[in-house]
Amino acid sequence: MSDYLWVRPVNLTLPDPDENSVEFWEELKQGRLLLQVCGVCTQTNYPPMVMCSGCGGFDFQWREAEGGGVLYSYVVTHQPIHPSLVDYTPFLTALIELDEGPRITSNIINIPPEQAEIGMRVKLELFQVNPQITLPLFVHESES
């Protein structure tokens, strides 16, 4: 395992929780990545929905993600096409398929972008940005 550690751009956009998502972000601060499960048809959603696209229900429960998944796709931003990215490129943004099924956009923080490979195993690692916001980031799990 290399010593690589991604440095998150200091001014990169942060989530702005609203009435539909405030509970999700609060739970992250407590260390839990929540997936939304429909109380009627058990469809699992990430990000949370307002109405269940499977059955039309509004009655949801939360389920804590185990934290494991595989890399489903990724991009590497080279051009600093946002002011916050100047001096922080290139960096990797990953789409991870969680073992529970839903896909989550995140970053893999312990590998340089050129080592990303679709199908590689990853594991949740929470990252506290500030007292208000904790982000669900990931690390690559070596085979051994």
Add this chain to the structure above:
Amino acid sequence: MAFMNAVTIAGVGETEYSKNSGRSELQLSLEAISRALEDAGIDRKEVDGLLRWSVDTSPEATVAANMGIQDLAWFGEISQAGNVGAALVANGAAAIYAGLANVVVIYRGVNGRSGRRYGRGDVTGRSGRGSAAYSEPFGLLTPQHGLAMMARRRMFETGATSAQFGMVAVTERGHANRNPRATFYDTPLTLEDHQNSRLIVDPFHLFDCCLETDGGGAIVLTSTDRAKARPGPSAMIRAAAQGGYSSHGFTDTAAVALSPRLWKQAKLDPSEINVAQIYDHFAPFVVFALEDYGFVLRGEGGEFVSSGEITWENGSLPVNTSGGHLSEAYMQGMNQLIESVRQTRGESTSQVRDAQFSFVDTGIGTGAVILERGE
């Protein structure tokens, strides 16, 4: 049955395409509208419908006031992004077919280089609000980020390559080199240039990405009977359909859902299309559209491009014959609608001989128009 050839694009107009127009987006639209009406031979007082992209900054009421329209019977804008050109054509044609309007003008005026630049995350971003809370904090800040994510996975699944995307760019540049209106009229492009160009959002190289353009464009829709006043071949709307994003697979464009409905409406098969304009904000989406609309099987689009099948004049389906968004101008589909009309009239600088059916995709499979040459 929908409006099957009952409505015609009777006129087209555009300004010059540049990096700095030196005038307002409203003026660009009005100049283009004036030219389109002149082309159609229709007086501006006859216009009773105005439609625009929701991202366009010139309200219908302002345009109507400048045009001196007395009774605006049909107007509105369709929301999302640049990808609603076909939806606007379908909307205008439906209004005319239903008798709710007689002459509908669709317009687009944009200072996309000297004004708001869509490639900039600080322009297109939503500051982490709503669904963006789950994407922007991880660096997906612009439309191209999400599209690059899809393209990467589709490359993995179908074997499509960056070099094949490069051949889209090279082919379109060749067409632009024949079109004096094109931004890159004077500049050739090789596959080596494409592969050596810097990465913007990997897997997209610089020459996979569309231009940023200042310019205006407009098209005039009216009944095919009314349009007959204009001499020469015409562009009848054989079919026009709108699509959406919902509930398809991650690597499918919306054309997977739209395509069966489109071909049924047109009563045509993809093999009957003679020439195509395909929304190329990013070159890979030409390959994906060829596959998802059924011109070729999934996984075969890249080879279709590389083997010259989309190249004028010997390819079986020349694509983006004016240079497209990559090499002519990025007018959010308007310049491709205009080029499609030129093809049915026999007026393109890369004219497909005897083009009877001219196809336009206006963005990621979310809408398409098929024009038929009328005599």
